[in-house]
Structure formats: structure tokens, C-alpha cells
Amino acid sequence: MDRMKAVVFHGPMDMRYEEVEKPVPKEGEVCIKVRFASICGSDIEEYKIGSDRARPPLIFGHEFSGEVVEVGPGVSKERIGQRVSVNPILYCGKCYYCKKGLINLCNYRRSVGRTLGIEKKRCDGGFAEYVCVPEFSLVPLKEGVTFEEGALLEPLAVCYCAAKEGNFEKGENVLVIGSGPIGLMITQFLKIFGSGKVAVTDIVDFRLEAAMKCGADYVLNVKNEPVEKALELTDNVGFDRIIVTAGAPNVINDSIKLVRNGGSIVLVAMIRKVVEINPIDIVGRKLTVYGSYMFTNEMHEVMDYLINKKLNVGDIITSVHSLSEVPDVFRRLASENSKDIKVLIKTD
Ligand SMILES: [Zn+2]
Ligand SMILES: [Zn+2]
Numbered sequence: 001m002d003r004m005k006a007v008v009f010h011g012p013m014d015m016r017y018e019e020v021e022k023p024v025p026k027e028g029e030v031c032i033k034v035r036f037a038s039i040c041g042s043d044i045e046e047y048k049i050g051s052d053r054a055r056p057p058l059i060f061g062h063e064f065s066g067e068v069v070e071v072g073p074g075v076s077k078e079r080i081g082q083r084v085s086v087n088p089i090l091y092c093g094k095c096y097y098c099k100k101g102l103i104n105l106c107n108y109r110r111s112v113g114r115t116l117g118i119e120k121k122r123c124d125g126g127f128a129e130y131v132c133v134p135e136f137s138l139v140p141l142k143e144g145v146t147f148e149e150g151a152l153l154e155p156l157a158v159c160y161c162a163a164k165e166g167n168f169e170k171g172e173n174v175l176v177i178g179s180g181p182i183g184l185m186i187t188q189f190l191k192i193f194g195s196g197k198v199a200v201t202d203i204v205d206f207r208l209e210a211a212m213k214c215g216a217d218y219v220l221n222v223k224n225e226p227v228e229k230a231l232e233l234t235d236n237v238g239f240d241r242i243i244v245t246a247g248a249p250n251v252i253n254d255s256i257k258l259v260r261n262g263g264s265i266v267l268v269a270m271i272r273k274v275v276e277i278n279p280i281d282i283v284g285r286k287l288t289v290y291g292s293y294m295f296t297n298e299m300h301e302v303m304d305y306l307i308n309k310k311l312n313v314g315d316i317i318t319s320v321h322s323l324s325e326v327p328d329v330f331r332r333l334a335s336e337n338s339k340d341i342k343v344l345i346k347t348d
Pocket of ligand 1: 155
């Protein structure tokens with residue numbers, strides 16, 4: 001058995017750089033030599049608390065790019081050498097939702113770098129030298145898309161869908177709550193799509209500075225100022241749409257306060273606490289609340305925005321590290337005073 005280097009999650013706050021067995025592609029699978037991977041906010045969450053979605057031992061990593069180096073039985077050898085990223089949603093292909101193309105809603109889906117799915121089976125991800133995935137999950141990189149950008153196609157597709165979710169209209173005023181990688185990429189897409197004014201709130205100044213670089217018209221540090229101050233951007237009418245990408249559970253009630261009558265609230269952040277809301281606000285002010293979860297085919301579409309330089313992921317990537325440094329990087333990202341936004345891992 002060949003060996004490889006990987007970063008293995010052994011439980012909350014326990015990430016180790018180790019030598020493990022190199023995976024061999026099974027029927028219908030390919031083996032990818034990983035070039036770049038990216039750490040997702042959800043990886044940091046799972047690292048901190050652990051959950052059913054990430055049972056140890058497990059190799060994380062659902063945002064990555066690389067080259068196909070080996071194919072399993074039933075896969076054409078022509079795949080070898082292809083530059084690819086991967087759609088981590090390993091859908092069943094047979095259920096009610098899959099038949100409609102709604103693979104993100106498949107109840108039987110598994111996920112690369114997670115233990116999702118009915119059997120909670122381990123599905124190793126890209127924080128390793130090599131990873132095996134089903135051929136159907138491959139997203140070939142178009143010419144002009146770099147491996148660094150390829151590692152970000154997954155979160156970009158999440159943001160592309162969230163930015164459009166809930167009756168997007170040109171010229172509308174939008175509030176993005178949370179200025180992490182997801183909030184910043186959504187801000188870029190909103191400006192590309194032709195939103196009116198975009199406001200971004202957060203509690204960390206350097207993230208808000210990044211939001212300005214990403215095209216925000218207005219930023220507000222809600223640690224120092226009341227959230228209601230953001231309303232001044234809308235002449236106190238309220239925002240047409242509010243996109244929640246982060247924050248404590250109370251951001252839901254903040255959103256209800258800041259959205260205009262008839263407006264919509266899009267939830268992207270995985271808020272895992274129960275929140276009390278007053279349903280009268282939803283009915284009496286005709287509000288709509290949307291959940292935006294993952295995407296279907298959009299990893300292909302977002303590449304065009306990278307090729308024609310409309311998107312700039314350079315404003316979001318704050319550091320690049322080798323695989324061996326990843327346990328330290330996780331420790332740092334999990335602490336309050338991290339100065340990072342999006343971290344890339346270079347695996348060779
Ligand atoms: Zn992610
Ligand atoms: Zn399905």
C-alpha cells in the first residue's frame with residue numbers, strides 16, 4: 001500500500017498532520033492529486049465542536065482543485081491529466097429531488113470531507129496529497145481558471161446562489177450581515193448583478209475594510225454602533241433584502257427589524273440555536289424568509305466571472321500554508337483574534 005501525507009481530524013480541537021494510506025480509486029472513481037484546498041467556515045465550526053456531520057477520524061476538505069492522476073474501473077483514461085475541482089455534493093441520482101435536478105436537497109446525499117448521509121459513512125476530503133471521488137462529481141477547470149481559483153469554486157457557487165436567492169432585483173438595497181469569506185463573496189456578486197446600495201455589518205474592523213474592497217457602499221461595526229444605524233442608508237425605509245451569512249442567533253431578529261415591509265431575508269449561515277421570533281412581523285409586514293443551501297450546477301457558471309476578471313478572489317485570500325502547517329492554522333482560526341479571512345492550503 002502506498003502512503004501519503006494528510007491532515008486528519010481526530011475530534012474537537014484535535015487536527016493532526018499524519019501519514020495515511022493513499023486511497024485507490026474504486027469503480028466509477030478517480031484519484032486526484034490535490035494542488036490547492038481551502039478552509040471553509042464550516043470546517044472551523046466542526047473543528048471546534050464536532051457533530052454528526054464530521055465524525056472522527058476524517059480528512060476534511062470540500063473546497064479544492066487538482067489533477068486527475070488515476071482512474072478506477074469504468075472511467076475513461078482520458079480523464080488522466082485533467083485539471084479539476086469537485087462538486088462535494090455526492091447525490092443519489094434516483095430520488096424525487098435528484099430527478100428534478102435539485103441535488104442539494106437530496107436526502108441520501110453524502111458529502112466530500114464530511115460524514116453526511118444516512119449511514120454517516122466517512123468520505124475523506126482534500127486536505128491530503130490525494131483524494132478519490134466519483135467521476136460524476138468532477139468539475140473540469142476552464143482555460144484561464146487557476147488552481148488557486150479552482151479551490152474556491154465551491155464557496156463561490158454557494159455565494160452566487162445566495163446573492164440571487166429571494167427575488168433579486170436590479171437597484172435593490174441589500175444588507176449583508178457578516179463580513180467573512182461568504183459575506184465578502186456575496187458582496188462581490190451583488191455588485192456584479194447590479195444591486196443598488198450594499199451595506200455590510202460585522203464586529204471586526206479588518207473584515208469590514210475587506211468588504212469595502214469587495215464593493216460595499218457602507219459598512220458598520222455593530223460592536224460599536226447599534227445595528228439600526230444601517231437604516232440611514234435606506235432613508236429609514238428598510239432594506240429590500242437582507243442576507244445573513246454569519247452571526248449570533250439574534251441576527252434573525254435584527255434582520256426582521258431592518259428589512260422593509262414586503263422585503264425578504266435570506267439565511268445562509270448555519271445558525272444552530274433555537275431562536276424566538278414574532279410571527280406577526282412575518283405576516284403583518286408581508287416578509288419572506290428564504291433558506292439558501294449550497295447549489296446545483298453553479299460551479300461551472302462562476303468560472304466565467306473569474307475568467308473575465310469580474311470577481312477578484314485575491315481580496316479574500318489572506319494566507320497560503322503547506323499541509324504540515326494546517327493543524328496550527330486551525331488552532332489559530334478557532335481563536336478569537338485570528339486576522340485571516342480565507343486560507344488556502346498548497347499541498348505540494
Ligand atoms: Zn464550505
Ligand atoms: Zn437523491
